Amino acid sequence: MRTVFHYITITILCSAVVVMVAVLGLKNRQIDTLRHELALAKHTAEARKLMVEEARVLQKAVSDYNQVLKVTVTAYNAEEGQTDADPLIAASMRKVREGTVAVSRDLFDQGWVFGKKIRIEGLGIFEINDLMNKRYKKRVDVFMWDKDQARAFGKRVFKAALLSI
Template identity: 40%
Template sequence: MSRIARPGRTTAQNRSSTSTLTALLALLLGTFLTGALATPALPSSAVAAQAVKSALIAKAPAKTASSAASTRAQGVTKAASSAAPRSTGRSAVVHSTAYNSTPGQTDATPYITATGTRVRSGVVALSRDLLARFPYGTRITIEDLSGRYSSYLRGRVFVVEDTMHPRIGNTVDVWMGSRSEALAWGSRNIRITAVQ
């Protein structure tokens, strides 16, 4: 059996292009069968989050303590001014717990609130569903409905500067200076009321 060569091409060129085409098809078929054309595996979300965090830290200029404090103060001012207008007298009956500054009860930065301020006596964290009614910067009073007397609440005004995990709802977390104070607070029902 004889092959018919294409006009203008030699038999050697035809064999070369045929062998190249055969090799290419074999490569593609082998690659397809081994799954190399499948979608590449993506890194886990934790790895991706760490990479983003590292990139941001590498690009961020070093700040001094005073500039960090002023940045936090600007953040609180911005959060307070961008919040919906607050009316006094809004109140809600909610569940209350207490927390203190440990990574097990907070996140990796236990002394910094969600608004960027430092935790202190009088700071409360609201569940995210309550933040719509009592946005960051809202000043509130707390009335204990559990029947237990608490001198900690008498005449005090608290400030909403922190938030809680998204899975928690209708809850106010009161910051305490020590674990023993947080345990003494326990879990109780309270009424919070916005004040001017």
């Protein structure tokens, strides 16, 4: 009788362990799902925070300078045909680099000068480093190393703001 009782007890305990392991596996999957959802929520919150910050910067530019303009935006490369005799040096006497732009001289005369930052809606924030040929008006030229990428960029119209940062 005792042996049967021990056998039943061991069987019940083993069954309980199996059930607990299954429950633990289910809980671990639920925890993994919650971690994934939390990471996604954090990413979404960060993206929203960046969008709000961009809107704040643009609004500050509007109120501080009233310098938001619709401009034609193109792209250029470090080639003599697109620049002067020294394509690696900008009009600011600094090296050309990604994240910089050339501006038309009419914008330069309005205070869009070397070292100032501009925000081109949908593209980001750039530093003014170069000047365009005097034949262009209300125009910004984004520097790109890749010639094919610059060609693919083409010619577009964007809102651009002179920033006070």
